[in-house]
Amino acid sequence: MKTDKNLTISDVRVSVSCPGRNFVTVKIVTECGIYGVGDATVNGREMAVATYLQDHVAPCLIGRDAHQIEDIWQYLYKGVYWRKGPINMASIGGVDMALWDIKGKAAGLPVYELLGGRSRKAVGVYAHATGNTVDDTLDRAAALLEQGFKAVRLQTAVPGLDGSYGVLGDKKDYFQLQNDRPLPPELPWSTRKYMNSIEELFVEARARFGKEVELLHDVHSRLTPIEAARLGKMLEPFDLLFLEDAVAAENQDSYRIVRDHTTTPLAIGEIYNTIWDCKDMIQNQWIDYIRTAATHAGGITALRRIADFAALFHVRTAPHGAPDLSPICHAAQAHVDLWAPNFGIQEYVGFGTDASNEVFSYDMSVKEGMIHVGDSPGLGVDFDEDAAAKYPYNRSYLPVTRLEDGTLWSW
Template sequence: MKIKQIKVFVCSPGRNFVTVKVITECGIYGVGDATLNGREQAVATYLQEHVAPCLIGRSAHDIEDIWQYLYRGVYWRKGAVNMAAIAAIDMALWDIKGKAAGLPVYQLLGGKSRKGVTLYAHANGENIADTLDKAEQLKNAGFKAIRLQSAIPGLAVTYGVLGDKKDYFELQGNRPLPPEEEWSTQKYFAMVGDLFAQARARLGNDVELLHDVHSRLTPIESARLGKMLEPYNLMFLEDASMAENQDNYQVIRQHTTIPLAIGETYNTIWDCKDLIQNQLIDYIRVAATHAGGITSLRRIADFASLYNVKMAPHGAPDLSPICFAAHSHLNIWAPNFGIQEFVGLGNEQSQQLFQQSITVENGMAYVSDAPGLGVDFNEEAAEQFPYKRSYLPVSRLEDGTLWNW
């Protein structure tokens, strides 16, 4: 079953997505997600000009060889653009193999390890009371794990909180140039302890609580935060600090027992190898779209399981429903699955482009037995939503120093 054609689509149903369709000579096709937020056209061009010509005529069944060809064969390994392109091709090939076999992808991985995929939802509020109102609504809707983010008094904008109350898709899709946001660790610390103290008092102990620092803190500040939040029994603290120097997490680990999660910006297993094997984290949050697809995440999952590290894939809105489907198949299989981030099944516009068979009920995602990934892409509908240049924000300290967003 040879590859006949590879199509690349860049469209914006409220925000930008890069979608790949790999078509075989027998007519079976597969879809993949190559979205790289703020650098979408770089990935699209790389796929069209450099990847697609090398794959025409190759067997679509040779998933492993094609993955190695695109990773080892380019000499310039790793990198966000390269790995997003590999990821999309990889997802599409798994989709094709599942369709050819008449089986869902999770069956090709080894079958189910659980009946459903546990999700955590986001409660983002303008203040603590607003955050907890939203958290209570999510709890009543059946979610058993909730991420809490509250606006920080004294800062004009806070990560995760919508300042102008626009839909998140709309907000992210209308940024012609990167907005700049201020950060103050002191003001953050004045708020965050109270957020979780009130959350436990109001929500009780039968719901898991999570929090994303988004790499705003230094390692010793993260250690302090971990000690502060220990009494509230968080499921995990996400992206407490940057870990380009993976030894940074030794500083955090030696001061607190709070579970730690990281990995949404990682592209390969090498980015998280030391963190995992030195048991400096408890959850690895790599995304299939950004880290080489299903083939790559399966390796990371197996490696992480040796060190009691669980999978908790990134699930932000800049990952298309194709990526969510890929994660769902991986999660239903992986013995060491922990939890999946969830921000919904897309807005009304994106639902016109992506038809999916996954259902969500009481805070759980259920994967269908549709062959392949169980998600499709509407080429004609995509023409209605042209690409719009858009960027993630840039962060600065209050004195103007560039900081981690």
């Protein structure tokens, strides 16, 4: 791409702020004044990635041509002996998003045009409905359907357990779960209680909403492979869009066992950091949806590579969309979603709060259950450093789960 603008990188700034949630934001500035922004947040380890960026990555970027996205990506990945890992890959992801943002601004085009253009008019999403009881969850799902959403993930508290994944009770966020102790809150888990109660949620959901609504559920890695296989088989009559994170993510071969026993579609990948983490599951077609996030898997460059590889094996994309990803990541994923021919669905829990909307502005909107991306050059997102300074970092952790006998379990 030819341009008369000097896109030599002159400054790299890393900000950690907490406008509701902690975010690590990368801002790369070029000599001509064009800048780009990226999201490098690793929830609960924000300062580790910020230090890595400031002390190790930023000095390597000064003086480089911001147009050379692929070479910079390879330099940051292959150029260190210690490859992969969440801190390294989130750092690369933040830098990569910022470089794509710069390239789009220099070209005067939105990033999805640089990727090859739209494959669809908008990005289909699924929303979250959670509650302390089945009726509470379904009432919240009904409200989302009335707003125009066509797909809803259902989570409800497990009877007999004081706390369940996705259900915060009277707490609005994880900061409140910690109370006055800035340590990970601990939640109990019982596989038997969960398995004895989960079917009712989907029996009632189908009875209330019929067969046209897309329903999803997240196990959050709580089960063994054979337990997950049993759950998948149990839920087959309810025709889920997918069952997410049924088994812990490290052992890819576990999904062969689940796949052999159920036709319920399977999704995984939100904590994966590279294509290598999901290679076997994709090429063996043990999963149906890959859920890697732009921030945690190395940015737009890596997400596009994973999508292309997955397409060869009939696996669709469904990027992670949790609130610990900033609007920059949500925008980056929306651009990839618009382009990816094998896009499936995008997780959506909102782009931000009133506080985060002071810090981030974005050219995206949600109508009738779809994300509509504007035609602003680059990612269409901006970051207000002065506003961010009003919201200092607030140490927070995700919860820890233990079995009822005290054994540490997957959260």
